[in-house]
Structures are given as C-alpha cells and as structure tokens.
Amino acid sequence: MSTQSDPGAPVKVRRYSGSARLNHWIMAISFVLLLLSGLSLFHPSLFFLSGFFGGGANVRWLHPWIGLVFATGFFLLFLRFLPANLPERTDFTWLGRIGHVLAGRDEYLPEVGKYNAGQKMVFWSQAILVPILLVTGFGLWTPGLEFAEQTFAFKATMDQKRLAALVHAIAAVTAIVIWIIHIYAAIWVRGTMGAMTRGTVTGGWGWRHHRRWLKDEVADGRVENKKPSPAE
Amino acid sequence: MTSFQPLDVVRKSATVTTAPPPKRDVEVAKLIDVSKCIGCKACQSACLEWNDLKEPVGTNVGVYDNPHDLTPNTWTLMRFTEWENPKSGNLEWLIRKDGCMHCEDPGCLKACPSPGAIVQYANGIVDFQKEHCIGCGYCEKGCPFNIPRISRIDNKAYKCSLCSDRLAIGQQPACAKACPTQAIMFGTKTEMIAQAEKNVGILKSRGFDKAGLYNPPGVGGTHVMYVLHHADQPNLYAGLADNPRISPLIEAWKGVSKYAGMAIIGATALFGALHYLVKGPNEVSGHDEAEAKRLAEGRK
Structure with a gap:
C-alpha cells in the first residue's frame, strides 16, 4: 500500500485518551439505541424496530432513560472537547473550499488544528440539538412531566406537549442526518476509526488532515521520536 | 374485548397498508340532549358497572363534578356549569356528559404509533385495543376533546368504547340504558340526527332560539352528538370545543415531518x-x- 519512501511502520500519534473514548462509546451506543427505539415510534413501517427492545411498551419506558444517559454523556463530552472546538478564522477558509473537501483534495485546504470546520459543526449542532431533544423529551415522558411538576411546579399544557412532539421529531431527524454525516466521514477518511478504537492515528493521517495539530503535538513532545533502530 | 371481527375495522392506527375497505355498516350514534339531563349520574354508575371499573373515593371541593376529571376508570363524567344568561338574567345549570365523541376523523388514531392499538369500526366506533397499547400517551395529544387517560398502574390508555361489546350483541350502550330521562339516546346516526331536529324544534319553541345539534364538521362529524340549548356557544358547557379539529401541530407531526x-x-x-x-x-x-x-x- 504505502510505497517509495516508507522506511517502516508509520509513526503513531495519540489522539484520544481512554476516558475520552469511553465517554464517546457510551454516547455512540446510546445514540444507536435511541435511533432504533425512536424511529420505531416515528413511522409505522419502522415499528418492527421495537422488536429489538421486546416490544413497543418497552420502547416507551426505555427510550427516555437511554436519552438521559446520552444527554449526560454529551454534557461531559461537551466540556471535554469544547476548547478544541472554538471557531477560528481558518474554519471559514476551510468551509469556503468545501468542494476540495468533498473531492478529498486535502492539499488545497488550510492546515487545521485538532478539528476541522466540519467536525466543529457536528459538535455545535449537537450542542444545540441535545438540549432541545432533552427538554422536548421531558414533555413527552409521563414520569418526566411528573418530575417537572413536582420539582419546578411546571405543568405543561396540551399544546405545549403537541409542540414538544413535533419539535422532538424535527430535532431527532436533524440529529440523525448529522450522525450519518459523522459516521460516513469516519469511514470515508481512512485511518480515522483507530482514533476511537485504539486511541491513536498514524502520523501520516495527522499530516494529511490535521497538520497544525500534528505539528503542535510534535512541538510539545507528545509524539514518540522513534528513529529507525540500527537493527532494522 | 369486543365481539367485532377484523372485517368490521375500517381504520387502524399506525398501519400504512390499506386493506380493501369493507362496506361501511350503518353508522351508529349516541345523542345526548343536554336540556333533558337532570344530573343524576346514573350514566356514570352504569358505565362503571358495565365496564367493571372502580373509582377511588375522592375529596369534595364544593362542586358537583365527581370525580374532578376523566380518569382511566371514569370514561364518562357529568360536568356542571353555573351560567348566568345575560339576556334573561336567569341562572342556568348546564350539565354535560363528557366522554369520547367517537370522531369520524379521530385524532387519537392519527397520533397513535402502535399498529392496531386504535381502530375505527365500520359503524363509526373508535375503540382502543388494550393488548396493542404501549402507553405512550400520543392519543392524549391527538385528541381535540382531551378524552383519553393513561393508567399509571398498567400504562394503557382508556376511554369510552361506546360499549362496543354491548353493541356487538345488539344492546345499546350502558349509559343510554340507564338514563331515566332519555337525555341519552342511541340509534343509527341518521335516526339520531332526525331525533335531534325534533328536540331542537321543541327547544326553539320554548324560546331557546340558538338551540342546535353539536356534530362538529372539523373532525368529520362525531358518533356522539349533543343537543345544546346554546349551540352558538358550545364553550359554555364546561369548555366544550367551539370548533374542534385535530391540532395543526399533530397534523404536521404525523404528516409532513414523518414523510419529509x-x-x-x-x-x-x-x-x-x-x-x-x-x-x-x-x-x-x-x-x-x-x-x-x-x-x-x-x-x-
């Protein structure tokens, strides 16, 4: 695969700690469960998905609790990844060259830090959607509404509950679309999955897609400086 | 449990496949002449008894409504309103028997995500099928009359079945049978509309010039209809919807948002x-x- 100037195994660069990956996978698993259970009640032709949970009644009580797990996971991940996701000038240059992005011509893109503008948009859109889904989800959840009434003396009107149902559906569809883009990008950009499975990427991946991040990692001495050993 | 057969079903919740439409049976209707009601609550008792329901003893807060609202056990409820007629200066005691209206276009059925949990029979009855109900509460949101209630004991939705089990063996609903003043009548929808015209005529002759039939077109008409002495102001009768229709929010949720x-x-x-x-x-x-x-x- 790798040709001419490959003098051996590529440099490994650490991208995510164990706790960051655990946080991410709790979210990933709960999101998939939310997607399956939520879609089963969204369209009659998808009701069969409730079979994965042992029927519609299980979906009804389980979905909100999985939602709470996901929301908690997202809150922690939001705090963890916030500093690296702040917008900067380069993001607009990157977005302006979206054609090159889609064509996979990374050499025409500006050097980006840990996250490119696309990844930041995934981050920020979920930062907006998750609270919306959480609040509207409470409005559709009998124990959640009872909690809101006892704790905050807030009693939702029927029209508020109807609005919650509509907004929850729209926000969920948007979140699923972004999730598809997120998954596809991880598959399309080869070498990305290792960041979340083993925590490392190759140096070449960093050089190609996040060069400024790689340079910072090297400059700060976080990349193992492994010269080819004499034995090789 | 009802004795109606699958072929009696014309509409089913959360079901996209369209069965060949069975011939529409004679549509039935319950007609409630509010002006004849004496507020005895025999209908409420008959409903509890026939459907084997028990309502826990509540608290008296100084009103006649008992219990205070519809519950998973109370499928029909007398609602009492004291209203001072500004024209005549009379105090009028308006009593309305609240419960499922059995809409021709049922919002509950439209909102329900569980296939077959809500069905509409060829005779017009909208019925909940307990074994398919998942307790999500979408029917409550779909209903323009605020009727279904979810039990917190078994997490199933409950409402008036129009005694579909009695109808299937040729009996009238329990409430109609128990009513001592014939304020509750039962028959085919055509018969009941004709009966309503007579009753409205009598009310008009007694000076209620705004008397009329409540069979709201916004939900395609209902299979429970009222004769009201003030048909121009249904809202007087404990907040009966003036112009009920399935909320546009529900229509958008169950329509465009689903397909888009x-x-x-x-x-x-x-x-x-x-x-x-x-x-x-x-x-x-x-x-x-x-x-x-x-x-x-x-x-x-």
Whole structure:
C-alpha cells in the first residue's frame, strides 16, 4: 500500500485518551439505541424496530432513560472537547473550499488544528440539538412531566406537549442526518476509526488532515521520536 | 374485548397498508340532549358497572363534578356549569356528559404509533385495543376533546368504547340504558340526527332560539352528538370545543415531518453511498507518512 519512501511502520500519534473514548462509546451506543427505539415510534413501517427492545411498551419506558444517559454523556463530552472546538478564522477558509473537501483534495485546504470546520459543526449542532431533544423529551415522558411538576411546579399544557412532539421529531431527524454525516466521514477518511478504537492515528493521517495539530503535538513532545533502530 | 371481527375495522392506527375497505355498516350514534339531563349520574354508575371499573373515593371541593376529571376508570363524567344568561338574567345549570365523541376523523388514531392499538369500526366506533397499547400517551395529544387517560398502574390508555361489546350483541350502550330521562339516546346516526331536529324544534319553541345539534364538521362529524340549548356557544358547557379539529401541530407531526424526515434521512444516506462510489476513500499516502515521520524525528 504505502510505497517509495516508507522506511517502516508509520509513526503513531495519540489522539484520544481512554476516558475520552469511553465517554464517546457510551454516547455512540446510546445514540444507536435511541435511533432504533425512536424511529420505531416515528413511522409505522419502522415499528418492527421495537422488536429489538421486546416490544413497543418497552420502547416507551426505555427510550427516555437511554436519552438521559446520552444527554449526560454529551454534557461531559461537551466540556471535554469544547476548547478544541472554538471557531477560528481558518474554519471559514476551510468551509469556503468545501468542494476540495468533498473531492478529498486535502492539499488545497488550510492546515487545521485538532478539528476541522466540519467536525466543529457536528459538535455545535449537537450542542444545540441535545438540549432541545432533552427538554422536548421531558414533555413527552409521563414520569418526566411528573418530575417537572413536582420539582419546578411546571405543568405543561396540551399544546405545549403537541409542540414538544413535533419539535422532538424535527430535532431527532436533524440529529440523525448529522450522525450519518459523522459516521460516513469516519469511514470515508481512512485511518480515522483507530482514533476511537485504539486511541491513536498514524502520523501520516495527522499530516494529511490535521497538520497544525500534528505539528503542535510534535512541538510539545507528545509524539514518540522513534528513529529507525540500527537493527532494522 | 369486543365481539367485532377484523372485517368490521375500517381504520387502524399506525398501519400504512390499506386493506380493501369493507362496506361501511350503518353508522351508529349516541345523542345526548343536554336540556333533558337532570344530573343524576346514573350514566356514570352504569358505565362503571358495565365496564367493571372502580373509582377511588375522592375529596369534595364544593362542586358537583365527581370525580374532578376523566380518569382511566371514569370514561364518562357529568360536568356542571353555573351560567348566568345575560339576556334573561336567569341562572342556568348546564350539565354535560363528557366522554369520547367517537370522531369520524379521530385524532387519537392519527397520533397513535402502535399498529392496531386504535381502530375505527365500520359503524363509526373508535375503540382502543388494550393488548396493542404501549402507553405512550400520543392519543392524549391527538385528541381535540382531551378524552383519553393513561393508567399509571398498567400504562394503557382508556376511554369510552361506546360499549362496543354491548353493541356487538345488539344492546345499546350502558349509559343510554340507564338514563331515566332519555337525555341519552342511541340509534343509527341518521335516526339520531332526525331525533335531534325534533328536540331542537321543541327547544326553539320554548324560546331557546340558538338551540342546535353539536356534530362538529372539523373532525368529520362525531358518533356522539349533543343537543345544546346554546349551540352558538358550545364553550359554555364546561369548555366544550367551539370548533374542534385535530391540532395543526399533530397534523404536521404525523404528516409532513414523518414523510419529509424519512426522505431527508434516506437522501443523506444515499448521498454518502454515491459519494463513496464516485470518489472512493480518502486515503493517507505513503508520502504523508514519510512527511510525518520526518517531522517527528525532527529532521527538516
């Protein structure tokens, strides 16, 4: 695969700690469960998905609790990844060259830090959607509404509950679309999955897609400086 | 449990496949002449008894409504309103028997996500099928009359069945049978509309010139209808909806958002698949790895 100037195994660069990956996978698993259970009640032709949970009644009580797990996971991940996701000038240059992005011509893109503008948009859109889904989800959840009434003396009107149902559906569809883009990008950009499975990427991946991040990692001495050993 | 057969069903919740429409039976209707009601609550008792329901003893807060609202056990409820007629200066005691209206276009059925949990029979009855109910409460949101109630004991939705089990064996609903003043009448919808015209005529002759039949067109008409002495102001009768219709929020949720949502999700996935087929994966080259290695080793 790798040709001419490959003098051996590529440099490994650490991208995510164990706790960051655990946080991410709790979210990933709960999101998939939310997607399956939520879609089963969204369209009659998808009701069969409730079979994965042992029927519609299980979906009804389980979905909100999985939602709470996901929301908690997202809150922690939001705090963890916030500093690296702040917008900067380069993001607009990157977005302006979206054609090159889609064509996979990374050499025409500006050097980006840990996250490119696309990844930041995934981050920020979920930062907006998750609270919306959480609040509207409470409005559709009998124990959640009872909690809101006892704790905050807030009693939702029927029209508020109807609005919650509509907004929850729209926000969920948007979140699923972004999730598809997120998954596809991880598959399309080869070498990305290792960041979340083993925590490392190759140096070449960093050089190609996040060069400024790689340079910072090297400059700060976080990349193992492994010269080819004499034995090789 | 009812004795109606699958072929008696004309509409089913959360079911996209369309069965061949069975011939529409004679539509039935319950007609409630509010002006004849004496507020005895025999209908409430008959409903509890026939359907084997028990309502826990509540608290008296100084009103006649007992219990205070519809519950999973109380499928019909007398609602009492004291109203001072500004024209005549009379105090009028308006009593309305509240409960499911059995809409021709049922919002509960439209909102229900569980296939077959709500059905509409060929005779017009809208019935909940307990064994398919998942307790999500969407029917409460779909209903323009605020009728269904979810039990917190078994997490199932409950409402008036129009005694579909009695009807199936040729009996009238329990409430109609128990009513001592014939304020509750039962028959075919055509008969009941004709009966209503007579009753309205009598009310008009007694000076209630705004008397009329409540059979709201916004929900395609109902299979429970009222004769009201003030048909121009249904809202007087404990907040009966003036112009009920399925909320546009529900229509959007169960209509455009469902189809557009599925289409957008599908289109995104399709775009991904096509992009991959046309462009192929974005791979790291050996050159990239070599550059990274040089950077890491501090050469350059």
